Amino acid sequence: MSTPSPQGTRGSRRTTRILCASTLYGAATLAAALDAGCFGPADRLLLLVSDNSATPELSDPFDRSPAFAHLRDRFDGVLSWNEAIAPFHPGGWGPRPDDQILWERHLRMLWDLGDDHIELAVESIQVNPALAICQIFAGAPVDVYADGLMSYGPTRFKIDPLVGTRVRRVLHLDLVPGLAPLLLTEFGVAPEIVPTDAFTKVLAALGGAEQDLAAEEGAALLLGQYLSALDILTAEEEEDLHVRMLRGVVALGHTRVVFKPHPSAPARWSRALEREAERLGAALTVLDTPVLAEVVYQRMRPALVVGCFSTALLTASALYGLPVARTGTGLLLERLTPYENSNRVPVTIVDALLPDLADGDAVREQRRGLDAEGLTELLRAVGYAMQSKIYPELRPEAERYLTRHLHARTRRYFKRRRLTSLGLPGGVPAQLAFIPRNATVRRMARRARRLRRRVARRGDA
Numbered sequence: 063m064s065t066p067s068p069q070g071t072r073g074s075r076r077t078t079r080i081l082c083a084s085t086l087y088g089a090a091t092l093a094a095a096l097d098a099g100c101f102g103p104a105d106r107l108l109l110l111v112s113d114n115s116a117t118p119e120l121s122d123p124f125d126r127s128p129a130f131a132h133l134r135d136r137f138d139g140v141l142s143w144n145e146a147i148a149p150f151h152p153g154g155w156g157p158r159p160d161d162q163i164l165w166e167r168h169l170r171m172l173w174d175l176g177d178d179h180i181e182l183a184v185e186s187i188q189v190n191p192a193l194a195i196c197q198i199f200a201g202a203p204v205d206v207y208a209d210g211l212m213s214y215g216p217t218r219f220k221i222d223p224l225v226g227t228r229v230r231r232v233l234h235l236d237l238v239p240g241l242a243p244l245l246l247t248e249f250g251v252a253p254e255i256v257p258t259d260a261f262t263k264v265l266a267a268l269g270g271a272e273q274d275l276a277a278e279e280g281a282a283l284l285l286g287q288y289l290s291a292l293d294i295l296t297a298e299e300e301e302d303l304h305v306r307m308l309r310g311v312v313a314l315g316h317t318r319v320v321f322k323p324h325p326s327a328p329a330r331w332s333r334a335l336e337r338e339a340e341r342l343g344a345a346l347t348v349l350d351t352p353v354l355a356e357v358v359y360q361r362m363r364p365a366l367v368v369g370c371f372s373t374a375l376l377t378a379s380a381l382y383g384l385p386v387a388r389t390g391t392g393l394l395l396e397r398l399t400p401y402e403n404s405n406r407v408p409v410t411i412v413d414a415l416l417p418d419l420a421d422g423d424a425v426r427e428q429r430r431g432l433d434a435e436g437l438t439e440l441l442r443a444v445g446y447a448m449q450s451k452i453y454p455e456l457r458p459e460a461e462r463y464l465t466r467h468l469h470a471r472t473r474r475y476f477k478r479r480r481l482t483s484l485g486l487p488g489g490v491p492a493q494l495a496f497i498p499r500n501a502t503v504r505r506m507a508r509r510a511r512r513l514r515r516r517v518a519r520r521g522d523a
Contacts, residue, residue: 078178079104082143082195084112084152086124087354088185090268091209093133094261095233100254101205104181107136108173112143112152112191127352129268141173143191156194165198183207187229187246188218196225206246207233207256210373213243214441215407216449221249235261237376238411240434244445248452258381265356275361278347281318282311283362284335285355285369288324292405294397303390305338307368310389310419312342314426316366320347322355359384368419370394371405371412379416385428387419388412392474401480402448410444410475411437439463440475447480464488 079101083089089109095101113123124130125140134140143152146169157165170176180202184192187206196204206229213234226249234243236255243253284307289295295303304321311319321335332348339346349358355374358364359382367378370390378384391413398406414431417424432440443463446456464487468476473488482489 076105076176076178077103077181078106078108078175079181079183080108080110080141080195080199081137081183082110082112082185082192083124084114084185084191086127086129086268087209088207089124089130089133090264090354091207091233091235091256091261092183093136094264095207095256096136097264098257098260100233100256101183106138106178108139108141109137110141110143110195114153114191118144118151129354132267133264143195146172147191152191154190156190157198162197162200166200169198181205183233185209187225188221193221193225196228200224202228204229205231205233206251208243208245209235211237211371211376211408211411212404213245213253214238214241214411215404216244216445217246217248217452218402218404218449220452221246223249235377235381237373237380238415238434238437239380241411241437241441244441244453262356262381265354266360268354268357275320275358278318278320278362278364280365281320281347281362282314282316282366282368283355283358283364284308284311284319284321285367285372285374286321286323287370287372289370289394294394294405299393301334303370304335307389307419308335308338308344308346309342310387311366311368312344314366314419314422317343318345318347320349320358320362320364322349322353322358356381366425371409373408375412375416385425386416387425388416389419395474401477406448407441407444410441413474414440439467440472444475447476447484447486450484461487 081092083092089111092109096107109125111123111125113121115121123142123144125134147155170178180199181204182196182199182202183205184195185207186192187196187204196202204225213232226246229246229249229251232243232245232251232253233256234253236258245251284304286304287300289303290297290300308319308321319339321332323332332350335348336346355372356377359367359378364378364384367375367384367386368389369375369386370388371394375386375388379386391409394409395406395413398409414437416431417427417429419425423429439459440463442456443460446453446460450457464476464481468488476488478489480489481487
């Protein structure tokens, strides 16, 4: 718990820091930042828990899990955002501008804040519930923390300066050494790394799954994702992605495999994997209890970690020194819509950095793609293409990158239509840009295709 100190008060006012988290992973990141002294003194530390799942009424928030007991003593109290705004959903509700001061008064009474000086630590400030909390406590300074790869990309939406100018820093894990977050740099916000040793120490204390993972030491670990929920892949395509992961590790000689499904994944996916494992002669273990991937790393020290674009791939590599491989990123780069989809940056990082599962030699040698400098150049160009209005100062860098480095391998990170609309190198030449929008040209093209099909049918006959 926090201890009151003279520096933690403003005059006679008490300082209360409200730290917001929606996942156990996020709470662990906050705990590591507290242990490492990343936050200044405060009289009270309150953890505000938000369950952002589709049906929070049917699930238990992470603070009721046994693992959270190892984090609980760092906070003076645990609050529920879901209970505070019920019956609204945390992801879809925000206060009306005229009601913000009323909500602040209500929450101060509900949480016994009195006239405390409030400081906030939130994740994903561009969207609710973090945005709603920052709007309600309008005078509070804000620290943003990021535990995933999205912080290396641009801010998803243009943030009200009344919120953005209050952000003091972006706390983040050093998942890609040498790469700095682009998030909130439009407000001049500087990044600050949460020390790796503090984070891994917190995770080591969280406990693990009920299953005996030590027995699986040295097996290959497959990380499932729930991409169908994001409408990126169909359920069948995602099931096939997991099966291809299994085939890939077996082809590399791994006969013992552990599959960690996404918590929201349907059970039939694991059964499909079991059938494929039996066909391939591999021993498959499915983790049927919720557990952080990092806890699995500590317990079983896998010989290889395979996934699509999960942040856990980078924690395996950067924080635990485990060999990793990716698969399916090429398909996702094609499917992600619109272009500014915030998942584009994590997919780009994993695709550009980690070895492809299909390339056995690259996986065995753990050959990496771009170095930190090359990845920085790529992501700043992608970031400008995604959010050109928020980061207009990045245009010269994007032009230089595309002029020098746009080729068959890097073309997958950009859409020709987006480059054309922004007038960037690699788009359709300006004198031809009218063609896709010209109704007459499109009509003639359709007639030509119909004629070609008729000729082909007659030839078959």
